[in-house]
Amino acid sequence: MTNSQLYQAIFHRRSIRKYDMNPLSDDTISKLQDYVALLKPLDNNIQYEIDYLRTDDVKNLLPIKAPHYICLYSQKEDNYLMNAGFLLQQIDLYLSVNNLGSCWVGMAKPSKGVPLVKNGLDFVIMLAFGNTSERVHRADRSEFKRNSLTEISSITGAEELLEAVRLAPSASNSQPWFFSGDVDEITVSRKKLSILRAPLYGKMNQIDIGIALCHLWLSFDQQGKGVSYNFREVVAPNGYEFMVKVIVG
Numbered sequence: 001m002t003n004s005q006l007y008q009a010i011f012h013r014r015s016i017r018k019y020d021m022n023p024l025s026d027d028t029i030s031k032l033q034d035y036v037a038l039l040k041p042l043d044n045n046i047q048y049e050i051d052y053l054r055t056d057d058v059k060n061l062l063p064i065k066a067p068h069y070i071c072l073y074s075q076k077e078d079n080y081l082m083n084a085g086f087l088l089q090q091i092d093l094y095l096s097v098n099n100l101g102s103c104w105v106g107m108a109k110p111s112k113g114v115p116l117v118k119n120g121l122d123f124v125i126m127l128a129f130g131n132t133s134e135r136v137h138r139a140d141r142s143e144f145k146r147n148s149l150t151e152i153s154s155i156t157g158a159e160e161l162l163e164a165v166r167l168a169p170s171a172s173n174s175q176p177w178f179f180s181g182d183v184d185e186i187t188v189s190r191k192k193l194s195i196l197r198a199p200l201y202g203k204m205n206q207i208d209i210g211i212a213l214c215h216l217w218l219s220f221d222q223q224g225k226g227v228s229y230n231f232r233e234v235v236a237p238n239g240y241e242f243m244v245k246v247i248v249g
């Protein structure tokens with residue numbers, strides 16, 4: 001799987017909520033596990049583990065019943081939620097490239113008997129996946145319901161770069177991101193939440209930013225550019241909260 005294949009998948013992926021409940025072949029799962037072993041983290045200092053769950057292992061508050069789930073356990077260090085989004089979004093794109101359905105499931109939890117803490121790492125979130133009889137891919141960009149570039153960015157000359165980020169999935173399609181600064185040093189911020197929305201979306205929004213950062217990394221990579229991340233806080237635009245600065249080179 002190349003980064004370029006993952007990048008192309010950004011423009012066609014969609015969430016799948018109805019699955020063929022037959023399990024995937026051992027070969028398919030084994031190839032997925034090989035890929036997962038090579039995931040790139042956002043922050044190398046955060047320990048994490050990936051587990052593979054089956055339908056009965058999951059207590060799902062919304063009806064996304066799938067034959068398989070990928071479950072992320074993590075150390076709860078600074079930025080662990082962004083790291084979770086960054087990691088699992090690579091899997092979401094990998095599954096799309098392989099014509100498999102997937103969907104982030106923020107409401108699902110491991111069922112009784114499946115640990116919430118594993119080797120000292122806490123359960124964070126999971127991704128449902130499997131075969132589907134639905135259309136796995138979108139035909140083109142017009143099928144995405146997303147904010148326009150001008151609503152999510154004040155950077156000039158970054159249209160192509162940020163198009164891949166604009167299309168990123170987010171919890172309830174909330175698209176909480178904003179991009180400011182310039183193309184070589186992008187400040188990524190997250191919409192401030194009202195007290196009412198904070199309990200439900202406070203964590204999900206940070207995972208969403210990690211997903212957007214995964215798309216941004218792939219978009220830079222597509223242009224032959226590497227990036228580094230600086231988490232030292234700088235002023236964010238009004239109504240937003242600073243998350244990270246993405247620096248080219």
Ligand SMILES: Cc1cc2nc3c(=O)[nH]c(=O)nc-3n(C[C@H](O)[C@H](O)[C@H](O)COP(=O)(O)O)c2cc1C
Pocket residue numbers: 013014015016017062064103104105106107108168169170171172173204207208211
């Ligand atoms: C962190 C996160 C949690 C999500 N949780 C759920 C969920 O619990 N149930 C669900 O049906 N969809 C869930 N979604 C899927 C979003 O609703 C979906 O990504 C968004 O509406 C955009 O649609 P798309 O993925 O088809 O582009 C979640 C997405 C993210 C990123």
